[in-house]
Amino acid sequence: MTDPILATHGLAKSFGALTATDDVSVELRPGEIHAIIGPNGAGKSTLIAQISGALRPDAGRVTLAGRDVTALATPARARAGLGRTFQISALAMEDTVLENAVLGAVGASGRPWRFWRPALRDADLRARAEDALARVGLAEHAAARCADLSHGQRRQLEVAVALTLRPRAFVMDEPMAGLGAEGSRQLTAFLDELRHEAPILLVEHDMDAVFALADRISVLVYGKIIATGTADEIRTSREVREAYLGDES
Numbered sequence: 001m002t003d004p005i006l007a008t009h010g011l012a013k014s015f016g017a018l019t020a021t022d023d024v025s026v027e028l029r030p031g032e033i034h035a036i037i038g039p040n041g042a043g044k045s046t047l048i049a050q051i052s053g054a055l056r057p058d059a060g061r062v063t064l065a066g067r068d069v070t071a072l073a074t075p076a077r078a079r080a081g082l083g084r085t086f087q088i089s090a091l092a093m094e095d096t097v098l099e100n101a102v103l104g105a106v107g108a109s110g111r112p113w114r115f116w117r118p119a120l121r122d123a124d125l126r127a128r129a130e131d132a133l134a135r136v137g138l139a140e141h142a143a144a145r146c147a148d149l150s151h152g153q154r155r156q157l158e159v160a161v162a163l164t165l166r167p168r169a170f171v172m173d174e175p176m177a178g179l180g181a182e183g184s185r186q187l188t189a190f191l192d193e194l195r196h197e198a199p200i201l202l203v204e205h206d207m208d209a210v211f212a213l214a215d216r217i218s219v220l221v222y223g224k225i226i227a228t229g230t231a232d233e234i235r236t237s238r239e240v241r242e243a244y245l246g247d248e249s
């Protein structure tokens with residue numbers, strides 16, 4: 001079997017008496033979308049935070065392309081190739097699309113953030129930002145204010161910002177949140193292509209998107225992975241239906 005690009009090995013995190021993630025091991029393989037689903041409070045955000053470096057696990061490890069990144073802080077993980085998009089947008093709304101992408105490229109370069117305005121004149125950083133915008137289909141909106149983009153375009157811009165880091169893997173926390181039906185449809189098509197750029201670990205409540213996109217799905221309930229399988233295996237699993245999908249299907 002192909003080596004995973006990203007993997008967690010027995011991740012655990014408790015908040016006082018509450019075990020938010022319990023011995024979680026998941027793998028993200030080249031070219032795949034692996035969705036993590038589960039009811040509210042199952043531990044999905046806690047898992048993502050441990051993978052991205054925002055939260056230190058009590059136990060377990062995270063590896064990226066075989067390298068143990070557990071001890072690295074979030075920016076170092078990002079530079080190691082972990083591309084993350086957020087549930088709540090981290091874009092600078094008053095700045096242009098290009099400025100936001102350049103800001104991402106500055107982060108990728110490891111330079112202090114205060115140099116980002118002069119960075120607009122840095123040919124390398126600008127080229128990296130323009131390339132990322134072209135890849136997400138936003139090149140013609142480079143001069144637009146971020147605030148004037150649609151929700152869906154903002155999600156694409158977030159991916160472009162992540163792309164400036166040349167990620168080996170993406171971790172996405174509810175990218176469909178706040179999008180209408182048409183926006184979700186467009187973003188679904190976009191992520192379907194993006195998986196070839198880098199595989200995607202996807203936390204998502206929108207089950208239509210999950211079942212349309214995911215090569216594999218892991219189901220998290222009370223901090224534990226209760227099943228991992230293809231969309232069909234998960235849809236028809238009695239254990240999953242009882243624990244989670246039952247009331248929706």
Ligand SMILES: Nc1ncnc2c1ncn2[C@@H]1O[C@H](COP(=O)(O)OP(=O)(O)OP(=O)(O)O)[C@@H](O)[C@H]1O
Pocket residue numbers: 015018019020038039040041042043044045046047
């Ligand atoms: N910083 C924290 N301090 C204390 N408890 C926390 C903290 N963060 C999360 N929890 C608790 O850990 C459990 C898992 O929460 P988490 O946000 O990871 O779940 P989730 O699956 O992402 O939920 P949702 O789908 O609602 O976003 C919940 O019971 C939550 O209340």
